[in-house]
Amino acid sequence: MNLLDQKTAVITGGAQGIGLAIAEAYVAAGARVVLADLDGEAAASAAARLSADVGADIATGVACDVVDSDAVDAALAAAVETFGSLDIMVNNAGITRDATMRTMTEDAFDQVIAVHLKGCWNGTRLASTRMREQKSGSIVNISSLSGKVGMIGQTNYSAAKAGIVGLTKAAAKEMAHHGVRVNAIQPGLIRSAMTEAMPQKAWDAKMAEIPMQRSGEPDEVASVALFYASSLSSYMTGTVSEVTGGRFM
Structure with a gap:
């Protein structure tokens, strides 16, 4: 099924x-996708691989610092200029600067809040401004289970991810009558280069909290993002989906 055709x-x-x-x-x-990433070269390379895989120019990569509203707007403009429309916005960019609250620097706190929360606000605000003109669009914001329960060593990250949920709900109420839907996803322990670099003791502790007894895969988050982007979720806005294997139900 081509749920996102054109x-x-x-x-x-x-x-x-x-x-x-x-x-x-x-x-x-x-x-068609625009990969907007702080590492513009990596974005361009990933986009080239996506296009090569399907044998068509269906992806482009652009450098984008989500804290800079002009850079975010330029990425949105690239979607319209390259492919003719902007239908879906996924605010996924993020960083970690973990430390206990006692040892965390103000700069580490500010950086994480800026990238996650302000970056998500920039993307939601600017995308919805364009989408309201066409009376349609779907915005998907990536939060985290850390924003639901709070994690030791992540006062910055947990605060930012909780803020994304509040932002999502407020924006959903503002944009509903314009035909723009705004939803959020809260992933739990997802297998990645970052999580696999954890000390074994930390990994085992997190695994013990998961009823399904396994970590998630990136494509299991992606399938929920696909659902939110498509007409399958046409009567859903302001919702938060947990992709966690049942952790912290």
Whole structure:
């Protein structure tokens, strides 16, 4: 099923990890994608691979610092200029600067809040401004289980990810009558280069909290992002989906 046939999506942090998995799912469903990433070269390389895989120019990569509203708007403009529309926005870009609250620097706190929360606000605000003109669009914001329960050593990250949920709900209420839907996803322990670098003791502790007794895969987050982007979720806005294997129900 080409659930996203002729749709165009912008995905921040799209050069790797969950962002790239979402891009792959969208392309498989018929979409064109703009990978917006702080590492412009990595974004361009990933986009070239996506296009080569399907034998058509269905992806492009752009450098984008999500804290800079002009850079985010330029990424959205690239979608319209390259593919003719902006139908889906995925605010996925993020960083971690973990430390206990006692040892965390103000700069580490500010950086994480800026990238996750302000970056998500920039993407949601600017994408919805364009989408309201066409009376349609879907915005998918990537939060985290850390924003639901709070994690030791992540006062910055947990605060930002909780803020994304509040932002999502408020934006959904503002944009509903314009035909623009805004939803969020809260992934739990997802297998990635970052999580696999954890000390074994930390990994085992997290695994013990998961009823399904396994970590998730990036494509399992991507499938929910595909659902939210498509007409399958046409009567859903302001919702939060947990992709956690049942952790912290």
